[in-house]
Structure formats: C-alpha cells, structure tokens
Amino acid sequence: xxxxxxxxxxxxxxxxxxxxxxxxxxxxxxxxxxxxxxxxxxxxxxxxxxxxxxxxxxxxxxxxxxxxxxxxxxxxxxxxxxxxxxxxxxxxxxxxxxxxxxxxxxxxxxxxxxxxxxxxxxxxxxxxxxxxxxxxxxxxxxxxxxxxxxxxxxxxxxxxxxxxxxxxxxxxxxxxxxxxxxxxxxxxxxxxxxxxxxxxxxxxxxxxxxxxxxxxxxxxxxxxxxxxxxxxxxxxxxxxxxxxxxxxxxxxxxxxxxxxxxxxxxxxxxxxxxxxxxxxxxxxxxxxxxxxxxxxxxxxxxxxxxxxxxxxxxxxxxxxxxxx
Amino acid sequence: xxxxxxxxxxxxxxxxxxxxxxxxxxxxxxxxxxxxxxxxxxxxxxxxxxxxxxxxxxxxxxxxxxxxxxxxxxxxxxxxxxxxxxxxxxxxxxxxxxxxxxxxxxxxxxxxxxxxxxxxxxxxxxxxxxxxxxxxxxxxxxxxxxxxxxxxxxxxxxxxxxxxxxxxxxxxxxxxxxxxxxxxxxxxxxxxxxxxxxxxxxxxxxxxxxxxxxxxxxxxxxxxxxxxxxxxxxxxxxxxxxxxxxxxxxxxxxxxxxxxxxxxxxxxxxxxxxxxxxxxxxxxxxxxxxxxxxxxxxxxxxxxxxxxxxxxxxxxxxxxxxxxxxxxxxxx
Numbered sequence: 258x259x260x261x262x263x264x265x266x267x268x269x270x271x272x273x274x275x276x277x278x279x280x281x282x283x284x285x286x287x288x289x290x291x292x293x294x295x296x297x298x299x300x301x302x303x304x305x306x307x308x309x310x311x312x313x314x315x316x317x318x319x320x321x322x323x324x325x326x327x328x329x330x331x332x333x334x335x336x337x338x339x340x341x342x343x344x345x346x347x348x349x350x351x352x353x354x355x356x357x358x359x360x361x362x363x364x365x366x367x368x369x370x371x372x373x374x375x376x377x378x379x380x381x382x383x384x385x386x387x388x389x390x391x392x393x394x395x396x397x398x399x400x401x402x403x404x405x406x407x408x409x410x411x412x413x414x415x416x417x418x419x420x421x422x423x424x425x426x427x428x429x430x431x432x433x434x435x436x437x438x439x440x441x442x443x444x445x446x447x448x449x450x451x452x453x454x455x456x457x458x459x460x461x462x463x464x465x466x467x468x469x470x471x472x473x474x475x476x477x478x479x480x481x482x483x484x485x486x487x488x489x490x491x492x493x494x495x496x497x498x499x500x501x502x503x504x505x506x507x508x509x510x511x512x513x514x515x516x517x518x519x520x521x522x523x524x525x526x527x528x529x530x531x532x533x534x535x536x537x538x539x540x541x542x543x544x545x546x547x548x549x550x551x552x553x554x555x556x557x558x559x560x561x562x563x564x565x566x567x568x569x570x571x572x573x574x575x576x577x578x579x580x581x
Numbered sequence: 582x583x584x585x586x587x588x589x590x591x592x593x594x595x596x597x598x599x600x601x602x603x604x605x606x607x608x609x610x611x612x613x614x615x616x617x618x619x620x621x622x623x624x625x626x627x628x629x630x631x632x633x634x635x636x637x638x639x640x641x642x643x644x645x646x647x648x649x650x651x652x653x654x655x656x657x658x659x660x661x662x663x664x665x666x667x668x669x670x671x672x673x674x675x676x677x678x679x680x681x682x683x684x685x686x687x688x689x690x691x692x693x694x695x696x697x698x699x700x701x702x703x704x705x706x707x708x709x710x711x712x713x714x715x716x717x718x719x720x721x722x723x724x725x726x727x728x729x730x731x732x733x734x735x736x737x738x739x740x741x742x743x744x745x746x747x748x749x750x751x752x753x754x755x756x757x758x759x760x761x762x763x764x765x766x767x768x769x770x771x772x773x774x775x776x777x778x779x780x781x782x783x784x785x786x787x788x789x790x791x792x793x794x795x796x797x798x799x800x801x802x803x804x805x806x807x808x809x810x811x812x813x814x815x816x817x818x819x820x821x822x823x824x825x826x827x828x829x830x831x832x833x834x835x836x837x838x839x840x841x842x843x844x845x846x847x848x849x850x851x852x853x854x855x856x857x858x859x860x861x862x863x864x865x866x867x868x869x870x871x872x873x874x875x876x877x878x879x880x881x882x883x884x885x886x887x888x889x890x891x892x893x894x895x896x897x898x899x900x901x902x903x904x905x906x907x908x909x910x911x912x913x
Contacts, residue, residue: 473639475681481637482676483696483747484669487661497686573686573731 265565269558276554280547281324333551334544338537343548347530351552352433353423354518354529360436360449362511365457373464374499377472378491389465392458400517404451404524411447418447421526448525455517456510463506468499501572508564512557582653583610584754584787585634590647592626592633601858603629603642604811613754616781616788618798618819620834621808622855627791630808631757634789635668651755670700672755673748678764679740683732689743690728696750715746719776738769742776749780755787762797774801795838799823807831810855810866817890827892830867865895 299307308314312323327333333343376385412420424444426435435441471477472495480494519531526532530549537545569575590607593600604626611617619627632638634649636656649656656667668674676682684692693712694705701708709728716724719742732740741761748756758777762770778801781788790802798805799819806816807828815828826832833851853870856862862869868878877895884891885898892898 475676475678476684478637478639479674479676479682479744480684482635482668482674483699484665484667485695485699486665489695489699494684494687498684501686571686573688574733 261565261569262562265562269562272558273551273554276551277325277328278321280550281321283550284324284543284547328551333548336537336542336545336548338540338542338545343544344552346545347533347548347552350528350530350533352426353435353527354515354522354531356423356435356441356445357448357452357518357521357527357529358511358514360445361452361456361514364449364453365460368453369457369460369464370496373461374468374491374496376461376465377468377499380469388461392461395454395458396462398454400451400455400520401524403454404447404521407447407451408524419444420447423528448521448527451524452514452517452521456514459510460503460507464499464503467502468495471495471498474498497571501568504564504568504571508561511564512560515553515556583650584613584615584652585611586648586650586653587634588648588650590630590633590649591645592629592638592642593645595641595643598859600645602645602811603858604633607647607813609806609813609816611755611787611789614781614785614787615804616778616790616802618802618805619789619791619808620793620795620798620805622793624810624855624858625808626811627793627808628759631674631759631789631791634757635672635674636664637668637674666700669696669753670751671753672757673751673753675741675744675748675756675758675761677760679737679744680732680764682744683740685732688729688731689735693728693743693747693750696747700751711750712746715749716743718749718780719743719746721746737765738773741765741769741773745773745777745780749784752784753786755789756781757789757791759791760793761790762794763792770797777801795823795834807834810861811858812866812893814867814893815890817888817892821889825888827887827890827897828867828894829871829873829896865893 312320315323324334331344335341336343336346339346372388375382376388379385408420411418422444423435424440425438426433426441427438428434429436435445477490477495480490485494516531518527518529519535521527522529522532523535530552534546534549536542537549587607587609590604591602592604593602607630609617619630621627629638629642633642633644634656636644636649636659638644644657651667651671656664659667683689690709690712693715694708697703697708697711698705703711712728713724716727721727721739721742727735727739727743732743735743741764745761756777761777762773765773774797777788780786788802790798792798802819804817805819805822806813807822807830808814809830815822815826815831822831823835826835830851833849836849837851839848851870856866856869864879865871865874865882868874871878873896875895880895882893882895882898884893885901887897887901
C-alpha cells in the first residue's frame with residue numbers, strides 16, 4: 258500500500274510537471290500581459306523597461322523556473338481581474354463544481370448499474386430496447402442542448418425547477434455544499450442531470466456489454482450448475498467481474514466530467530470553476546487560466562489514484578498491499 | 582428403478598437459418614453408482630448432452646423432444662426453482678477447464694460455502710466445516726489456507742481438485758464430468774482421474790464421463806456410449822467396445838490410438854472430418870467417411886444387438902444376420 262502510494266506520488270509529480278509546462282507555455286503565448294497591466298498612454302520605451310523589470314524578456318527556461326519555484330510554494334500568480342492570488346480564487350469555486358460532479362456521479366451510478374444489468378440479462382425485452390435506444394440518442398445530443406431543453410421544460414413550461422444559480426449553500430463538516438439545503442438540492446437537479454447525461458449512456462452500454470460477456474463465461478455456467486439463485490449469480494458472480502473494467506473507465510470519465518462542467522456551469526450560471534474559467538478566458542486573465550489547468554490536473558491525478566485503490570480492493574489479482 | 586433415464590432426447594438450436602438438431606434420439610439409462618463414458622469427436626454433441634440433463638443448455642438451444650427422468654421424476658417439467666434443488670445438490674457437474682470454472686474475484690471458501698447455503702439451512706461456520714472436509718477428501722494440502730485464497734493463487738491441478746470438491750459438497754447421486762482432465766497436464770490427468778474413480782466408488786456416486794480420451798474411459802467406466810453428429814452410434818460394456826468395436830467409426834477411433842510396442846508405423850486416421858450439423862449426410866451420418874458405405878447407408882440404421890453392444894450400422898446388422906443364419910443352419 259505504502260509502496261503503491263509512493264509510486265503514485267512519483268507519477269503525479271511527472272504529470273504535474275508536464276501540466277505546468279503546458280500551462281506556462283499558454284501563459285507565455287496568450288497575448289501581451291502588459292496590455293492588461295498598463296494603459297494605452299504608456300510609451301514603447303517605458304513598456305520595454307517594464308518588461309525588463311518584470312523579467313518578461315528573460316530566456317524561457319529562466320522564466321519557467323521562476324514560475325515553477327513560485328508554483329511549488331502554492332503561488333500561481335495574481336489574478337488580473339480579482340487582484341487576488343489565482344489559486345485562492347479557483348479553490349473558492351471548487352466546492353460548487355464538486356457538488357455538480359458528485360451529484361452527476363450519483364445519478365450515473367444509480368442508473369447505469371441497474372439499467373445496464375437489466376439490458377444484459379433480458380436483451381430482448383422491450384425495456385432493454387428502449388434503454389438502448391435512448392442511450393444512443395443520449396450519446397449524440399450535445400450537453401448545451403440537453404441543458405437548454407431541460408430548462409425550457411422544467412423551468413419555463415412547468416416552473417418546477419430554478420433555471421440558474423446554485424441557491425443557498427450549507428455546510429457539511431465545514432465543507433461548503435449545496436447538498437446541505439433543500440434550496441441547494443433543488444438547484445442541483447437540472448445541472449446534475451445535464452452533466453450526467455453525457456456519461457450515463459456510455460456507462461449503460463459499457464456495463465451491458467461487459468455483463469453480457471461475463472454471462473457467457475464458464476464460471477457463470479458453473480455457478481448455475483451449482484444451483485445458485487439467479488440473484489446471486491447476476492449480482493455477485495457476474496456483476497463483480499463486470500465492474501472491473503467499468504471502474505477503470507469510470508475513473509477517467511469522472512476526471513473528464515470536471516472538464517465538462519465548463520459547459521454545464523455556463524448554461525446554468527453555476528458559480529463554479531468552469532464558469533470562472535470561461536470568464537477568465539474572456540478577460541485574458543492568464544494566471545487564473547493557469548491555476549484552473551493545474552487544479553484540474555491535480556483532481557485528475559487524485560481521482561485516478563482513488564479509483565486504482567478501489568480497483569485493487571475489488572480485483573484480488575491486483576496486489577496493492579505488499580507485493581514485490 | 583434406474584437413477585437416470587434419458588428417453589428419445591432431442592436438443593435443437595434455433596438459428597436464423599432454421600433449427601439445427603444438436604442431439605437426436607438419445608436413449609440410455611444409468612443405475613445408482615454406475616459409471617458411463619460418452620466419447621466422440623469435438624462437435625458430436627457430448628457436452629450438449631451433459632448440459633441438457635441439467636437443463637443448462639445455452640441460448641438458443643432447448644430440449645425439443647424426449648424426456649430426462651431422474652429417480653423416475655421428469656426434469657423437463659420442473660420450474661426453475663425446483664430445478665435448482667437438483668443442480669449442484671443431487672446432480673453435480675464438473676467442467677473442462679479449471680482455469681475458467683472458478684470465479685476469479687471470489688475466494689475458494691466463498692464459492693464452496695455459497696453452494697452449501699443454497700441447498701441447506703445451515704450456518705456459515707457449519708458450511709465452512711463441510712467445505713474443509715471435502716477439500717481434505719480431494720487431498721488438497723493445507724485446506725484451511727486454501728479456503729481464504731483466490732483461484733489465481735492455485736495451480737490448474739489444484740483448481741480442478743477444488744472443482745471436484747465443490748461437486749462433492751452435497752454428496753450428489755450423479756456427477757456429470759465434462760472433459761475433466763483435458764485442460765490438465767498429463768501427469769496431473771492420471772492423478773485426477775484416479776481421484777475421481779476412488780471418490781465415486783467410495784460414495785457410490787454415478788458418473789457420466791464426457792471425454793474424447795478412450796484410455797480414460799477404459800480406466801474408469803463400466804459402460805461406454807460413442808456419439809457421432811448428435812447421435813449415439815454404439816453403446817455397450819466398455820471392455821467390449823475397446824477390445825471389439827463393431828461400428829466402423831468406433832473402430833476408426835480405436836485404430837487412431839497410439840499403441841505401445843508398435844513402432845515406426847503411422848497412426849491410422851479416419852479420413853475427412855465430422856460434418857457440420859447443418860450438413861449431415863442423409864441416412865447414416867458417418868457414411869461419407871466410411872470405408873464400407875454403400876447404397877443401404879442412405880437409410881438411417883436401427884440399433885442391432887451384437888454381443889453386449891447396441892450398434893447402429895447396416896454392415897454390422899448384415900454380419901449379425903449372417904452369423905445367426907449360419908448358426909441356425911449349423912444347428913439344423
């Protein structure tokens with residue numbers, strides 16, 4: 258376990274290094290920072306002097322090292338717009354985004370497992386065909402369209418749900434979350450459904466096809482020959498094996514979902530990181546863009562590590578504890 | 582009353598191109614404690630026969646005619662719940678490849694105990710005790726540790742012993758073993774076969790041994806059925822079939838075996854290969870590969886009694902008729 262975490266940490270450092278180079282290059286090439294800092298009245302000579310003073314004319318490596326040194330200490334620069342440390346601005350919006358991702362994940366797990374399993378067990382039934390049909394349609398509808406459709410139906414026509422915002426957020430164990438209040442929960446419904454709608458069809462199809470394959474296996478036949486009940490065969494023997502590849506894919510997809518929040522948050526005016534990122538791009542607020550990329554990279558690394566740990570617990574042929 | 586009685590069993594698979602019959606006219610019965618071998622090439626329908634007894638044929642296969650009776654009770658009309666009280670309890674099955682038979686994500690103990698709990702109202706601790714006892718019966722070293730291990734931690738031979746132990750858990754009356762040694766190494770094969778023979782004899786368990794290894798059949802079984810293209814073509818006492826096969830196909834199988842003491846000669850093989858079930862020749866299915874085939878083979882042969890065996894072959898039928906005539910002439 259310890260060796261595994263050390264190995265993971267080493268990998269994480271490499272990944273974060275690559276992300277930092279990419280984000281730094283973006284920062285370096287995204288327009289002239291001086292345009293944001295000074296007005297039009299400043300002459301070209303004064304600009305040059307300021308560039309020298311800020312170190313913008315130093316060689317690339319030198320500038321990167323300076324950036325990296327600050328970054329390691331948690332300083333990703335100061336947001337031009339908010340005049341606050343970029344990392345702090347991003348992290349303040351993180352809970353809102355995690356609310357969305359968490360809610361969407363619950364929806365995905367809650368629906369994909371039973372629907373996928375059902376479609377695998379009874380592939381010829383009408384419900385299975387409906388589910389598979391809807392999932393094909395679901396995969397091909399873009400997120401913003403789903404979002405607008407949901408808002409039109411449930412907010413405007415029916416008036417059941419708020420169409421934008423996060424509502425009132427409460428606190429659970431000192432963590433700021435919309436799950437803590439009824440108002441927050443109501444605000445979460447539509448954005449979470451929207452976010453889940455991208456991944457849900459994929460997971461239903463994945464679970465169905467994996468499960469169908471597992472049901473053909475010798476050990477499932479043997480379980481039947483042992484006289485076990487169908488419930489035990491489907492939900493223990495088959496499902497446990499089905500979930501192995503699903504967990505692996507799931508880890509990557511949850512990371513990807515963080516990126517998809519940009520669209521969802523924009524449509525629903527959800528005050529999260531993705532919404533902030535889009536604003537930062539519009540304002541050419543480079544330190545904020547860089548901070549976003551680095552935080553998302555870190556989330557990716559963390560979720561994948563957790564998923565690998567879970568995978569190790571489910572699959573006995575993977576040894577996390579001890580080993581060589 | 583026979584333990585198992587299979588009557589006119591027919592299994593067909595509904596394919597898009599129409600139904601294909603994987604088994605036709607299978608008739609045999611098995612007494613308590615009796616061991617019967619089912620031999621034939623791949624695709625002859627041996628495994629389907631094994632699965633059809635437990636009503637476990639995979640889709641789109643189904644029993645389309647005939648009946649399987651276990652202790653006089655038809656298994657065909659049982660609902661799924663009643664069928665489960667037979668599976669693993671009264672009739673156990675052992676599969677071919679022990680690498681694939683055990684669930685990779687469950688411990689050996691879980692896979693044994695669940696079978697006991699499915700059939701008996703006992704505590705987990707009591708079930709574990711029985712599991713341990715059965716592991717000892719199949720001569721597994723340090724059985725206590727094995728219960729908590731996963732399949733991948735054990736060798737192939739060891740896993741097959743565990744599969745056999747699972748088969749024995751409920752002290753069944755009949756074990757259907759589908760090529761139990763094919764996937765194992767030769768030295769292990771002999772050990773496993775010996776173990777199965779010993780366990781069957783000791784507990785008076787009937788055995789249906791499905792295999793393509795005539796050597797194993799002669800070592801273990803009292804009776805043998807030879808199958809070809811979904812039909813039984815010859816059945817009788819094992820020693821008669823091995824030493825004096827009547828059907829040209831059985832003769833071909835036996836001639837194809839390597840023999841000790843015969844050196845430097847090529848093995849004889851049966852020419853051609855078994856037809857697909859959709860392209861079986863009219864009449865005797867073997868006629869297109871048979872050296873003795875003639876016009877009469879266009880008609881499906883009936884069983885003829887020859888010695889202790891039943892043989893489905895026109896040539897054997899004629900030979901038997903001739904010798905009977907001779908005997909009558911000689912007597913007159």
